Amino acid sequence: MSGSDTGSQPAVPPHGAADHEQRLWTPWRMRYVGGGARETGCIFCSRLVDEGDAASLILWRGAYSFIIMNLFPYNTGHVMLVPNAHVASPETANPAALVEIATAMPGALRALRRALNCDGFNVGTNVGSVAGAGVAEHLHQHVVPRWTGDANFMPILSSTMVLPELIPITYAKLRAELDRELGGSERVSLVILSPDGQRALFVAGSQLPDAVSESDRPLWRTASDRAADLTDGVPMLLGWAGPSRASATNGALAFSVDAEAAPRQNAAWVPVDELDDSNAREAVARAQSLLPPHSSP
Numbered sequence: 388m389s390g391s392d393t394g395s396q397p398a399v400p401p402h403g404a405a406d407h408e409q410r411l412w413t414p415w416r417m418r419y420v421g422g423g424a425r426e427t428g429c430i431f432c433s434r435l436v437d438e439g440d441a442a443s444l445i446l447w448r449g450a451y452s453f454i455i456m457n458l459f460p461y462n463t464g465h466v467m468l469v470p471n472a473h474v475a476s477p478e479t480a481n482p483a484a485l486v487e488i489a490t491a492m493p494g495a496l497r498a499l500r501r502a503l504n505c506d507g508f509n510v511g512t513n514v515g516s517v518a519g520a521g522v523a524e525h526l527h528q529h530v531v532p533r534w535t536g537d538a539n540f541m542p543i544l545s546s547t548m549v550l551p552e553l554i555p556i557t558y559a560k561l562r563a564e565l566d567r568e569l570g571g572s573e574r575v576s577l578v579i580l581s582p583d584g585q586r587a588l589f590v591a592g593s594q595l596p597d598a599v600s601e602s603d604r605p606l607w608r609t610a611s612d613r614a615a616d617l618t619d620g621v622p623m624l625l626g627w628a629g630p631s632r633a634s635a636t637n638g639a640l641a642f643s644v645d646a647e648a649a650p651r652q653n654a655a656w657v658p659v660d661e662l663d664d665s666n667a668r669e670a671v672a673r674a675q676s677l678l679p680p681h682s683s684p
Contacts (some may be wrong), residue, residue, distance in 0.1 A: 451484035498564035505532035553625035576639040620648025641674035
């Protein structure tokens with residue numbers, strides 16, 4: 388996740404001639420540019436032993452490998468497939484890990500393409516510092532989504548404009564799709580909050596609403612439409628509200644809606660301090676942590 392290895396909408400970047408007065412806005416890279424991103428030890432090993440997968444940006448865990456988002460991405464949705472073992476080269480890697488990574492790759496590409504509507508990918512591995520690996524001691528394979536006419540990292544000085552998606556939102560989109568592709572999960576719960584985070588929307592009295600995947604449609608889009616069906620407000624995706632551990636399959640996406648949004652169908656607003664179900668309380672608490680500072684409880 389170093390800069391040399393190194394998301395809001397739009398999923399498809401804008402096209403057209405560059406404007407010399409436009410600005411490149413990638414705030415998450417400031418820690419790297421300012422030198423505050425360095426840490427001791429192997430960044431991949433430290434993330435792997437941490438139980439907080441959502442905070443560590445781990446999207447999927449296999450038996451021998453995992454998929455993690457790049458904190459300093461070249462493009463929205465930049466992920467890496469990494470063996471669990473601390474090895475520097477395919478020559479010394481566990482063959483089972485190499486097979487698992489190769490097997491996971493098609494599903495990862497499908498998940499990225501569906502979630503972000505990308506047109507293609509850069510896929511590659513840098514083995515050794517001399518080859519450009521920023522984390523040379525731990526093998527990893529890059530997958531960088533690309534769009535026709537996008538802004539890649541080579542011509543940044545050529546009046547390129549980048550409209551990034553906030554990383555927690557990209558994480559939620561990809562986590563739902565990877566759960567679907569590699570975990571077999573076709574359903575996601577919705578945690579829909581009022582802007583102040585004090586109320587959550589429930590259906591049938593005590594159930595969180597859910598959304599079921601539809602063919603090649605991104606699950607986050609289906610979930611957003613489901614949220615819109617349940618209120619007369621405009622839902623905004625906040626991020627991932629499911630269990631942090633990437634091996635869990637009971638996923639949840641967090642949304643907020645307008646303050647005046649009235650519930651529809653069989654939905655009703657419930658004060659969060661009146662929730663009895665522990666799983667619902669935990670999901671709501673995770674969603675609350677994603678609210679903007681001025682609105683979080």
